[in-house]
Amino acid sequence: MMRRRTTLLTSCTALALAFGSTACGGGSDTSSSSGDKALSGQTVTVAGVWTGSEQKNFQKVLDAFSAKTGAKTQFVSTGDNVSTVVGSKIEGGNAPDVVMVPQVGVLQQFEQKGWLTPLSTATQKSVDAGYAPVWKNYGSVDGTLYGLYFKAAHKSTVWYSPSAFDQAGVKPPTSYDDLLKVGHTISDSGLASFSVAGQDGWTLTDWFENIYLSQAGPEKYDALAAHKLKWTDPSVVEALTTLGKLFKDKELVAGGQKEALNTDFPGSVEKVFGPKPDAGMVYEGDFVAGVAHDQFKKTIGKDANFFPFPAVGGGTAPVVSGGDAAVVLKDGKNAKAGMKLLEYLATPEASAVWAKLGGYLSPNKNVSLDSYSDDVTRATAKSLVDAGDSVRFDMSDQAPAAFGGTKGAGEWKLLQDFLRDPSNPKATAAKLEDAAAKAYKG
Secondary structure, X not given: OOOOOOOOOOOOOOOOOOOOOOOOOOEEOOOOOOOOOOOOOOEEEEEEOOOHHHHHHHHHHHHHHHHXXXXXXXXXXXXXXXXXXXXXXXXXXXXXXXXXXXXXHHHHHHHHOOOEEOOOHHHXXXXXXXXXXXXXXXXXXXXXXXOEEEEEEEOOEEEEOHHHHHHHOOOOOOEHHHHHHHHHHHHHOOOXXXXXXXXXXXXXXXXXHHHHHHHHOHHHHHHHHOOOOOOOOHHHHHHHHHHHHHHOOOOOEOOHHHHHHOOOHHHHHHHHHOOOOOEEEEEOOOOHHHHHHHOOOOOEOOOEXXXXXXXXXXXXXXXXXXXXXXXXXXXXXOHHHHHHHHHHHOOHHHHHHHHOOOOOOOOOOOOOHHHOOXXXXXXXXXXXXXXXXXXXXXXXXXXXXXXHOOOOOHHHHHHHHHHHOOOOHHHHHHHHHHHHHHHHHO
């Protein structure tokens, strides 16, 4: 299962196959010196995809949990293949207590295998009080809540260079048609409009999902995500047609289609915010800010800013999200202590620890916006929370991996082919339906 929605920074040099001090993750035995702690002497093992700065920042959250409860913690970075690594650990009798699951499809897979424990009453109360029902739905299977969405991504943000906009004399657009007009004005001023990361097929699914959600609406989006609507539906062809107009316009795409297909996600950010900019805008989630700041030393809000992905046609501006859900495994040695960790993660206090460090959004409406360290992050967090039930989880993350999450196959590959030649949206829709039908049956 490929990971595709967060900052691409430092990664572990090798995947640790044993849970313990030899793993990529760091441990914590931080505890308060005053009084006994309820979980003293217990160790909670947490597995997840995070590496680099994300892992370090989550460790701060675990440290705060340790200080509060006396529990030790051990975080293990699984790499992209969460389900494979966790499955092997369960079979080997060495299951982690908690897993941070990055995809709805993986959470459902874990439940179908009988690996998950329903969340405690305390956690459920926190979710009911702080989260829009849509987040509870994405964390549930057949009406039972198994996953707590601790970290979210806002994937309906278009990032731009304020200096490029000033040079072209344009302002952030509020409609998709205006977006293309702004793009042509930027192109006339000497820069390409968009940097497109076509080498990473997941970015193209995100383009499609934002256009489709706005143009076709949430009901059809849900139906397509569940494959209750075929990809040959006219609404899909229409969205591909809309996307194709941008893809085939050499004035809008930096270097044209060929260069886009050779540009990965970090490279697409570099083309806008690096030392030699080639484009004025790059579409992707809020995590673009992390790359722009950490790798290219841009001040967010000054040297790099965003505007919401604009409404397409007569639709509503989309809010597509991704996220990491904390789940408790039945076979974990300290599953009860793991459940206590989830009760803590459900609190605004836990979210505030990471929020002040940056690179983090919470879907919990009870997390104060003052917890975030800058105005841009506060704006993205507010947009995510204010969207309420209109938020839709990344469609490809809801699909079987064979269709929505495999490099060189399924939706990723077919949208790359479409970027290469966007002349026949109807034929592309037919190929997408063929691939989806096989994957959903499997």
